[in-house]
Amino acid sequence: MLSFFVKNKNDIIYLSLLLFSVGIGPYYRRLGSVNSKKWAGSILGILLIVIVSGYSAIHPILSALLGIIAIKQATVKYCHIATFFLMFGYLFFFRLADKFGLPLSSGQTNLIVMVIVLRVVGVAFEINGSWLATTKGKKDDEKKSDKVKDTDDDFVEFINPSFMDLFHYAFNYIGLLTGPYYRYRTFDDYFHLPFSKYVDCTGFTINTLKIVPLYISLYLAFTHLWPLEYVLTEEHNNSSFLYRMMYPWALFAAFRQRIYCGMTLAESVCNSAGLGAYPVQGRNRPGHGPRVGYLKLKQMSEEEAKTTQYDFRTVESMDVWGCETVETLRDSMKVWNMAVQYWVAMVVYKRFPVKALKVHAALFVSVIWHGFHAGYFFCIYFCPFYLMAEDIFYKLYYKDATGTKKKIIGFIMWFLRSHSESYQAAAFLLLTFDRIWIYYSSVYHYWYGVWFAFLIIGLVLNAVSKPKKIKGDEKVPLAKEVKE
Structure with a gap:
């Protein structure tokens, strides 16, 4: 101990x-x-x-x-x-x-x-x-x-x-x-608007904190059973390929619990002090605050402030349920560290002058904000390559699917998204190029090959599924003309 x-x-x-x-x-x-x-x-x-x-x-x-x-x-x-x-x-x-x-x-x-x-x-x-x-x-x-x-x-x-x-x-x-x-x-609003006086800070704090012991317990259990350094050992390299392939799931699960715990405690600090509380009618957004009717909210009287309903969406960082359940990497990125994602969008993506390079600029700034290690580049900068393939299959097979078919395809997309994030998270956690190379070599760098194959297959299927364009002089008859 x-x-x-x-x-x-x-x-x-x-x-x-x-x-x-x-x-x-x-x-x-x-x-x-x-x-x-x-x-x-x-x-x-x-x-x-x-x-x-x-x-x-x-x-x-x-x-x-x-x-x-x-x-x-x-x-x-x-x-x-x-x-x-x-x-x-x-x-x-x-x-x-x-x-x-x-x-x-x-x-x-x-x-x-x-x-x-x-x-x-x-x-x-x-x-x-x-x-x-x-x-x-x-x-x-x-x-x-x-x-x-x-x-x-x-x-x-x-x-x-x-x-x-x-x-x-x-x-x-x-x-x-x-x-x-x-x-x-x-x-500034925290000091000059009455919201922090009338929101139920204690209730929000308790509600936010109550799940932290679970995050801590899961983190300790995962790190004890599946330690990070094990992927660099000879014993790991001699284990079955399936075990080596799935090991990052445990590493990423432990990492998520750590992040959930830290972010939840950070939100609780805001809840406890009352910072970030706004009336729900402002349709508040993480990092941003009220999106509609801001001036009206500023003019709210004390009597109205006493009876209105509040939330702390403005200082919410993690949608934990969304992180665990969304089907696509694109949606997963939207619910992970939302306040920082907002900062990157506001400061870099929206303001970068070259439209074609906006995404790359946002990713690059995100990488260097985290640090210089190769693991950050491997984890963050490779996301667009998976997204390119994912977007194609999403539009072709998931977007318009219904019923059981949608559930099955959704599960497949969730599994692939989770596996991709785990594979990238291994690099994020191992940090240095030599350590990353040891693990990725132990699984033959297979996931990059899978990404590339998905993208090529997706492009081919997308091209085949597109309706053929009608030649210039041909006219599609309208319903009225057909009847006539």
């Missing part, structure tokens, strides 16, 4: 700090003035950074401050670009610190830096996007550029936080340890 605690000391400390952040929520929520609440949240956030990181705390603190300075010094027209490259540049330096004679930081510190990158870059894009939508967009609708069209439709007012507002947003303890990502607008 002692060896277990020693081996997992950092994770146990991190878990304890998450639970502490959940427990402190009701007290934080009851603080009086907005100013005292902001400072308490920031001081607590910096304290958590120092506890987790020690001397390495300089990295998340310095990166946030540099990003804030970039936002305030650059013009509103270019602040998002300057901040993006500065924050990711510092992220590269942080992860390559040993090349500069500095010690590498822990994985937990890396997570905090990743969250701060999302916050600081995200708010820079909010500032620029709101400026484009509310200023340039109103001057001349006919001359709207693609950049204006690519901003969120929800930008109905100019967002222009002060230096201290940005400081408090970057360092507030809520979501700082492992997310979820939430916009500056959500953060």
Whole structure:
């Protein structure tokens, strides 16, 4: 037992700090003035950074401050670009610190830096996007550029936080340890709108937390029965091919439980403090917040706020049931880490100027945000190749199927999707190219061959199934003409 605690000391400390952040929520929520609440949240956030990181705390603190300075010094027209490259540049330096004679930081510190990158870059894009939508967009609708069209439709007012507002947003303890990502607008609404006073924070927190013990138990069981390092052993290589092929299912199952646990605790921190609570009529979206009627929600009276129904969809990261049951990889990607997916869509996909490269830009930024290891490229950047084949078979056989046929095809697609994710997750977990090569070689890199075969077969079937085009002069008779 002692060896277990020693081996997992950092994770146990991190878990304890998450639970502490959940427990402190009701007290934080009851603080009086907005100013005292902001400072308490920031001081607590910096304290958590120092506890987790020690001397390495300089990295998340310095990166946030540099990003804030970039936002305030650059013009509103270019602040998002300057901040993006500065924050990711510092992220590269942080992860390559040993090349500069500095010690590498822990994985937990890396997570905090990743969250701060999302916050600081995200708010820079909010500032620029709101400026484009509310200023340039109103001057001349006919001359709207693609950049204006690519901003969120929800930008109905100019967002222009002060230096201290940005400081408090970057360092507030809520979501700082492992997310979820939430916009500056959500953060600002938390202090100035009455929703957190009237939502049932305790009920939401308990409801969110109650399944965490199951995630922890399953994670411990999976990692004990099917350890990651086993795939690198000679014993694994001498086992049956079917066993080697299916082993990643256990690895990915363990990884999912870990992620579910962390994300659920992170959501509970938000629930406990009341951040991210909005009336359900806003049709709230993870990461984004209300999608409709935002200005009406801001004008809601105290009496209306007392009786309305709330949700915490804005700070929801994982749709666990969806992750386990959806049939396609495309749908699975939509329900996995939804708040970060929103950030990637808002910051990269929608704003990237070259339409043909939008997907590649989004995937590349997602990869480098996670890290430099080959496993991230193998896992994330190979998704489009499976999606190409999956989309073809989905349209040909699943989309219009009904009854038992739809269930059977759906199960087959679910199995293939799950197997593909498990195969990719093995690379994500093994990280380095040499370790990935050992495992993939033990199964003869078969899944890439399967992907390629699926794609070729799909393209052929798609071409065969297309109705032949009618030659130019031939006319298809209308029903009326046939009768005549």
